[in-house]
Amino acid sequence: MSQTNQLAEQSKGLIFANSRQYGAMLPADQQEQSQVNGWLSAAYAALLKDKNLANAAMSAPESLMNALNEAAQLGLRPGTTQYYLTPRKNKGRWEVLGVTGYQGEVELMYRSGAVASVVVEAVHQGDTFRWSPGAMNQPEHAPNWFGDRGPLVGAYAYAIMNDGSVSKVVIVDQERIQAAKDASAGSDSPYSPWRKHPRAMYLKTAAHDLAKWVPTSAVDKSVQQIKATVGEKNTNAQVDAVTKGNTRAAIAEREDPEPQEVLEDAYVEAIAADDVDPGTGEISVDQAASTSQKAEVRKRMKALSIASDEESANQAVRDQLNNPGHKGVDGLTRGEADEVLAELAVIAAG
Numbered sequence: 137m138s139q140t141n142q143l144a145e146q147s148k149g150l151i152f153a154n155s156r157q158y159g160a161m162l163p164a165d166q167q168e169q170s171q172v173n174g175w176l177s178a179a180y181a182a183l184l185k186d187k188n189l190a191n192a193a194m195s196a197p198e199s200l201m202n203a204l205n206e207a208a209q210l211g212l213r214p215g216t217t218q219y220y221l222t223p224r225k226n227k228g229r230w231e232v233l234g235v236t237g238y239q240g241e242v243e244l245m246y247r248s249g250a251v252a253s254v255v256v257e258a259v260h261q262g263d264t265f266r267w268s269p270g271a272m273n274q275p276e277h278a279p280n281w282f283g284d285r286g287p288l289v290g291a292y293a294y295a296i297m298n299d300g301s302v303s304k305v306v307i308v309d310q311e312r313i314q315a316a317k318d319a320s321a322g323s324d325s326p327y328s329p330w331r332k333h334p335r336a337m338y339l340k341t342a343a344h345d346l347a348k349w350v351p352t353s354a355v356d357k358s359v360q361q362i363k364a365t366v367g368e369k370n371t372n373a374q375v376d377a378v379t380k381g382n383t384r385a386a387i388a389e390r391e392d393p394e395p396q397e398v399l400e401d402a403y404v405e406a407i408a409a410d411d412v413d414p415g416t417g418e419i420s421v422d423q424a425a426s427t428s429q430k431a432e433v434r435k436r437m438k439a440l441s442i443a444s445d446e447e448s449a450n451q452a453v454r455d456q457l458n459n460p461g462h463k464g465v466d467g468l469t470r471g472e473a474d475e476v477l478a479e480l481a482v483i484a485a486g
Contacts, residue, residue, distance in 0.1 A: 146190075146194055147180075147183050147190055147193040147194055147197070147200065148180055148183075150193060150197050150200055150201065151176055151179050151180050151183075151200075151204070152176055152180075154201065154204075155172060155173075155176055158172065158175070158176065158204055158205070158208045159172040161205060161208035161209055162175065162208050162211060163211040163247075166211055174213075175208075175213055175214070178213045178214055178215045178216055178395075179204060179207075179214040179215045179221065180215075181215055181395060182214065182215025182216075182221050182395065182396055183215075183221075185395075186223070188223040188230075189221055189222070189223045189232065191223065191230055192223035192224070192230040192231055192232045193232055195229060195230040195231065196229060196230060196231035196232065199231035199232040199233070200221075200232040202232075202234070203221055203232050203233065203234030204234070206219075206234050207219045207234055210236065210240070210244065211244075211247065212236065212240045212243065212244075213393055214234065215395065215396055216237075216239075216393035216394060216395055216396055217237045217238070217239045217240075217393045217394050217395075217396060218236075218237055218239050218240035218243055218393040219234060219235070219236055219237060219240050220234070220235040220236075220237055220396050221233075221234060221396065222234075222235055237393075237396075238336070238339060238340045238343050239393055240393075241343050241344065241347050241352075242254050242256065242343055243393075244347075244352035244353060245295060245346075245347065245350050245351070245352050247352070247353045248350070248351035248352050248353040249298070249351075249353065250297055250298055250350075250351045251295045251296070251297060251298065251303075251350060251351070252295075252296045252297060252298050252300075253295065253296045254293070254294075254295045254346075254350075255274075255292075255293060255294055255295070255296070256291070256292075256293040256339050256342050256343050256346070257277060257291065257292060257293075257339075258288055258290075258291045258335050258338050258339055259277065259288070259289055259290045259291060259292065260279065260285035260286045260287065260288055260289060261285070261286030261287050261288075261289050262280055262283065262284060262285045262286035263277060263278065263279045263280065263285060263286075264276070264277070264278040264279075265277050265278075267292070267305065267307065269305070273302045273305075274294055274302050274305060275292055275294075275305060275307075277292075288334060288335060288338055289309075289310065290307065290308050290309045290310060290312075290313070290338070291308040291338040291339055291341065291342040292305060292306060292307050292308065292342060293305075293306045293308075293339075293342035293343055293345065293346040294306065294346065295346065295350045303346070303349055303350050304346075304349040306342055306345040306346045306349070308338060308341050308342045308345065312341065312345075313338065313341065316337075316341045317330055424468070424469060424470070425468040425469055425470050425472065425473035426470065426473075429468070429470065429473040429474075429477070430465050430466065430468060430473065432473075432477060433449070433453070433465055433468065433473060433476055433477060433480070434446075434449055434465060436477065436480045436481075436484070437449050437452055437480065439484075440480065440483055440484060442480075442483075446464075446465070449464065449465050450462075450463070450464025450465055450466075451464070453465055453467075453468065453472075453476060456475075456476050456479050457472060457475070457476065
């Protein structure tokens with residue numbers, strides 16, 4: 137049995153031993169035993185595939201329980217894109233931190249029972265986009281799905297309520313995006329989601345802003361429940377209003393959330409070294425380069441016959457960074473390591 141599986145098996149008891157407690161905390165419409173088992177299994181699956189998360193759960197079992205308690209109260213499935221379970225290092229000790237995901241926030245809007253649909257879209261430079269507050273109740277957006285849409289320029293979000301009205305329309309322009317980046321330490325880091333998944337971050341910013349204006353709830357209000365409350369004729373009219381707009385599958389049936397991704401080794405190393413901003417979870421380019429980054433620099437230099445020993449590798453770093461006083465490979469920051477690796481990639485390609 138692998139180390140990951142051993143850790144996960146040990147932590148399995150922490151999850152399933154408290155199944156009755158979690159089941160009681162879940163919203164009433166999620167308390168059927170089959171649903172509770174699926175909820176618990178999602179958390180277990182996340183630990184099973186991620187040794188760092190499993191290790192954090194065993195190091196601080198109370199932190200895992202706290203995260204699962206919060207997920208249960210919200211009615212979100214842990215270990216998925218609705219609610220992430222992440223390993224963090226706090227004062228030298230590994231622990232589990234629960235984070236509500238973008239999909240979880242949208243799900244809570246639906247569950248309020250006041251929302252018929254939630255629309256969150258990214259806008260590219262090549263799209264046709266019109267929005268005039270006061271003169272329009274929702275934006276007109278016509279993407280060129282099969283052409284070059286150009287770079288991202290913004291995002292927007294709104295909800296269509298059960299009475300057919302439209303919530304406040306949230307517009308995320310470049311000024312708002314820049315403000316979100318400025319508030320996020322390390323947003324220029326190559327490990328930052330702003331660099332790796334910019335579209336998702338545009339959508340996340342829009343969804344976060346919309347959540348301030350739209351009711352949310354952990355209790356699920358299905359279409360059937362809404363019909364029983366406001367009448368089938370009225371609900372069908374709402375559906376028609378949505379489908380006739382350009383909301384593009386705004387009321388599509390919500391599928392089970394996808395499992396969360398396993399953290400990259402470089403990110404885990406940064407957590408262990410306390411190089412991750414606790415508020416944003418991002419790695420700063422000014423932090424020391426990870427062990428894997430420095431090893432990769434040495435490996436590529438040797439493969440390209442640029443450096444055969446440590447001293448020649450250090451000198452090559454000084455030359456590439458144009459910094460005679462640099463300490464060399466061991467003195468690299470994350471940003472510098474990425475710069476050196478990028479230049480080595482160019483040399484290899486040339």
